[in-house]
Amino acid sequence: MSKRQMTGAEMVVEALKDQGVDVVFGYPGGAVLPIYDAIFQQNHVRHVLVRQEGGAAHAAEGYARSTGKVGVLLVTSGPGATNAVTGLTDALLDSIPLVCFTGQVPTHLIGSDAFQECDTVGITRHCTKHNYLVRSIEDLPRILHEAFYVASHGRPGPVVIDLPKDIQFATGWYEKPEITAHKTYKPRLKGDAASILQAVEMMAKAKRPVFYTGGGIINSGPLASKLIRDFVALTDFPITSTLMGLGAYPASGKNWLGMLGMHGTYEANHTMHDCDLMICVGARFDDRITGRLDAFSPHSKKIHIDIDPSSINKNVRVDLPIVGDCAHVLQDMMEVWKERSLKTDKAALTEWWKQIEIWRGRKSLAYRPSKTNIKPQYAIQRLYELTRDKDCYITTEVGQHQMWAAQYYHFEEPNRWMTSGGLGTMGYGLPAAIGTQMAHPDALVIDIAGDASILMNIQEMSTAKQYRSNVKIFILNNQYMGMVRQWQELLHGGRYAESYTESLPDFVKLAEAYGAKGIRCSDPNDLDRAIKEMIETPGVVVFDCIIEAEENCFPMIPSGKAHNDMILAELGDDGGLEIGSIIDEKGKMLV
Amino acid sequence: MNAPAPLPPSPYSSALGKSNVESHTLAVIVDNEPGVLARVVGLFSGRGYNIESLTVAEVAHGEHLSRITIVTSGPPEAIEQIGHQLERIVPIHKVTDLTLTGRAIERELAMIKVRGKGDERSEALRLAEAFHAKLIDATTESFVFELTGKPNKIDDFVELMRPLGLVEIARTGVAAITRGPMAM
Ligand SMILES: Cc1ncc(C[n+]2csc(CCOP(=O)(O)OP(=O)(O)O)c2C)c(N)n1
Numbered sequence: 114m115s116k117r118q119m120t121g122a123e124m125v126v127e128a129l130k131d132q133g134v135d136v137v138f139g140y141p142g143g144a145v146l147p148i149y150d151a152i153f154q155q156n157h158v159r160h161v162l163v164r165q166e167g168g169a170a171h172a173a174e175g176y177a178r179s180t181g182k183v184g185v186l187l188v189t190s191g192p193g194a195t196n197a198v199t200g201l202t203d204a205l206l207d208s209i210p211l212v213c214f215t216g217q218v219p220t221h222l223i224g225s226d227a228f229q230e231c232d233t234v235g236i237t238r239h240c241t242k243h244n245y246l247v248r249s250i251e252d253l254p255r256i257l258h259e260a261f262y263v264a265s266h267g268r269p270g271p272v273v274i275d276l277p278k279d280i281q282f283a284t285g286w287y288e289k290p291e292i293t294a295h296k297t298y299k300p301r302l303k304g305d306a307a308s309i310l311q312a313v314e315m316m317a318k319a320k321r322p323v324f325y326t327g328g329g330i331i332n333s334g335p336l337a338s339k340l341i342r343d344f345v346a347l348t349d350f351p352i353t354s355t356l357m358g359l360g361a362y363p364a365s366g367k368n369w370l371g372m373l374g375m376h377g378t379y380e381a382n383h384t385m386h387d388c389d390l391m392i393c394v395g396a397r398f399d400d401r402i403t404g405r406l407d408a409f410s411p412h413s414k415k416i417h418i419d420i421d422p423s424s425i426n427k428n429v430r431v432d433l434p435i436v437g438d439c440a441h442v443l444q445d446m447m448e449v450w451k452e453r454s455l456k457t458d459k460a461a462l463t464e465w466w467k468q469i470e471i472w473r474g475r476k477s478l479a480y481r482p483s484k485t486n487i488k489p490q491y492a493i494q495r496l497y498e499l500t501r502d503k504d505c506y507i508t509t510e511v512g513q514h515q516m517w518a519a520q521y522y523h524f525e526e527p528n529r530w531m532t533s534g535g536l537g538t539m540g541y542g543l544p545a546a547i548g549t550q551m552a553h554p555d556a557l558v559i560d561i562a563g564d565a566s567i568l569m570n571i572q573e574m575s576t577a578k579q580y581r582s583n584v585k586i587f588i589l590n591n592q593y594m595g596m597v598r599q600w601q602e603l604l605h606g607g608r609y610a611e612s613y614t615e616s617l618p619d620f621v622k623l624a625e626a627y628g629a630k631g632i633r634c635s636d637p638n639d640l641d642r643a644i645k646e647m648i649e650t651p652g653v654v655v656f657d658c659i660i661e662a663e664e665n666c667f668p669m670i671p672s673g674k675a676h677n678d679m680i681l682a683e684l685g686d687d688g689g690l691e692i693g694s695i696i697d698e699k700g701k702m703l704v
Numbered sequence: 705m706n707a708p709a710p711l712p713p714s715p716y717s718s719a720l721g722k723s724n725v726e727s728h729t730l731a732v733i734v735d736n737e738p739g740v741l742a743r744v745v746g747l748f749s750g751r752g753y754n755i756e757s758l759t760v761a762e763v764a765h766g767e768h769l770s771r772i773t774i775v776t777s778g779p780p781e782a783i784e785q786i787g788h789q790l791e792r793i794v795p796i797h798k799v800t801d802l803t804l805t806g807r808a809i810e811r812e813l814a815m816i817k818v819r820g821k822g823d824e825r826s827e828a829l830r831l832a833e834a835f836h837a838k839l840i841d842a843t844t845e846s847f848v849f850e851l852t853g854k855p856n857k858i859d860d861f862v863e864l865m866r867p868l869g870l871v872e873i874a875r876t877g878v879a880a881i882t883r884g885p886m887a888m
């Protein structure tokens with residue numbers, strides 16, 4: 114296409130169109146008015162008005178995570194930009210591709226402490242993959258497209274474009290540049306052939322193997338999920354996943370061990386601990402996963418496939434690193450495996466599965482049912498059973514409810530599960546659900562929430578209402594910051610400092626105040642009916658699910674402990690074990 | 705009383721094991737654009753790495769390329785991490801660990817001001833000659849010497865000047881390059 118003359122603000126909209134962006138989440142202000150004016154005068158790019166810029170960032174994350182596309186937000190200078198910082202950091206830690214446009218004071222005022230000026234590129238340097246301050250209109254077309262390239266290539270992440278107001282008004286020449294490679298940023302997609310051969314040979318010899326998968330598979334795209342399924346089917350190896358990777362392998366698959374890590378299953382963690390070969394695909398050995406590092410899977414050889422070389426050997430030394438994109442590497446591994454007609458050690462695997470069955474037999478997700486109170490685990494189980502045949506997407510807030518959702522809601526497909534893993538951001542779930550719903554207007558999108566978290570971005574109810582979203586907010590209401598209370602029980606003698614959520618709003622009335630429907634349920638016998646009502650009610654619904662308040666989230670690897678040192682519910686809440694005595698002094702220091 | 709139980713291994717101790725702290729010199733080629741130095745320095749402070757010395761200057765004006773030389777210290781695993789973390793910074797072209805490539809030449813320039821009279825003054829001058837330091841400014845009561853060399857040579861010279869009336873030091877930090885015909 115030929116060059117066309119237009120203003121900087123028009124270029125922004127033009128670039129969004131050229132990038133195939135259909136929706137932008139944002140909030141206006143003085144420093145971005147020219148861009149809002151340009152958006153107003155066209156019909157290709159839709160703007161969704163959030164109620165706080167933090168909501169825009171999480172909505173863009175939900176949109177991105179549920180589609181695999183880049184999420185876009187637009188905020189004004191100063192407070193608009195600083196409000197977006199939490200969401201940018203969240204996207205950085207969970208490798209979510211975002212492009213965030215921030216307004217900036219005009220170039221000649223930069224550095225003068227002008228009204229609503231802040232050093233946006235300085236502030237966001239640490240919480241973005243890359244950022245730009247646009248200094249001339251000539252640079253703008255390149256920067257606009259480069260930003261999308263950087264956000265979505267390699268390990269995805271958030272990119273900020275800080276746009277001074279004079280640049281938005283300036284006129285220049287726009288042309289869609291074809292960026293197929295970046296001058297300096299060149300992520301490696303194909304893995305090293307020799308290492309790939311070595312990897313499959315290690316797999317063929319393994320006696321006690323396990324696939325340990327993570328969010329990298331989801332980021333890599335649907336092909337990576339398909340390949341990991343095929344590989345598991347081919348080898349019959351057991352597979353576990355981090356919180357971020359749920360759905361890459363179906364929870365109904367027979368080789369599925371459940372999630373691993375701090376609140377992972379007994380079988381997943383023990384399999385990790387006792388394995389002789391760990392094949393890590395797109396995960397990063399983070400502290401929620403490894404527990405005590407010097408006792409982490411002590412007898413295994415470790416293969417680590419990751420697109421980001423800095424993830425390799427960061428926390429755990431591995432025997433065979435393979436830098437590359439999950440799908441590329443898995444594909445090559447499959448081919449080599451087939452070419453060489455490699456076979457697994459069937460006899461050893463049979464023994465291994467026997468052992469795993471023993472661990473499974475511990476039924477680490479079992480809990481004591483109640484006839485009078487709704488157990489949170491039961492609530493999620495029912496929610497799952499009543500929505501599993503629907504086109505359903507789940508987001509969460511942060512806390513016990515998030516872990517229960519990960520444990521008891523079962524994911525069959527990738528991109529169906531949006532949660533704040535790395536940063537653990539309360540307030541993520543509602544805006545993320547709105548963003549997800551924007552991308553999937555006919556789907557059933559449910560935010561599994563906590564009573565405390567939901568209040569962190571409750572204003573986004575207005576957004577949901579305005580855009581006729583059908584988002585359902587399923588609050589596991591324990592009247593506590595439950596996860597904080599659980600840790601206080603573990604570490605601080607049960608002194609529940611400030612973790613009781615006093616003066617909660619009446620969530621049903623709150624829903625009504627926003628023009629939504631509110632449903633309350635506290636009776637396990639009425640739960641199914643109430644959940645069905647929620648599903649069948651069009652529009653935004655807040656479900657206030659009153660659960661057993663003091664329930665703790667098990668199983669758990671207490672901080673500073675090893676994978677084979679878990680607390681199970683039967684010992685914890687129900688077995689009368691004094692859980693306050695489990696964590697030692699050093700473990701208390703950890704988070 | 706029982707003998708005290710042995711302390712359990714620290715839950716923090718990483719599986720990387722305890723290794724020796726080494727000093728490495730990294731050469732980093734970057735696009736000379738605003739903020740790039742802040743990105744590099746911010747990475748070191750944000751992730752708790754050490755900077756012993758850092759120099760930066762544009763080395764290719766046409767292409768706007770700068771070379772940053774960083775002397776850092778840490779266990780080898782941490783230094784490997786630093787290299788990879790630097791490579792994640794978008795405007796960075798290339799990171800080379802000159803200590804690993806071996807036999808790199810390292811030089812630093814220092815300007816050293818010494819103030820004194822009589823015997824001390826002539827002693828300072830004599831030592832400067834021995835170190836091949838250049839005299840670049842003189843008054844009746846002071847000298848400024850320019851000295852180029854490895855950092856420890858400069859350290860040695862500074863220590864000798866200290867009792868002779870050392871008043872001020874300016875050092876550039878280390879610049880480094882590999883030996884032989886090849887570029888890094
Ligand atoms: C923004 C933010 N502030 C504080 C925390 C620390 N934190 C983690 S879980 C939690 C309590 C969450 O309570 P609730 O939403 O009711 O969930 P529950 O654990 O009760 O299910 C808190 C305060 C956090 N993760 N995010």
Ligand SMILES: [Mg+2]
Pocket residue numbers: 512563564565589590591592593594595
């Ligand atoms: Mg709660």
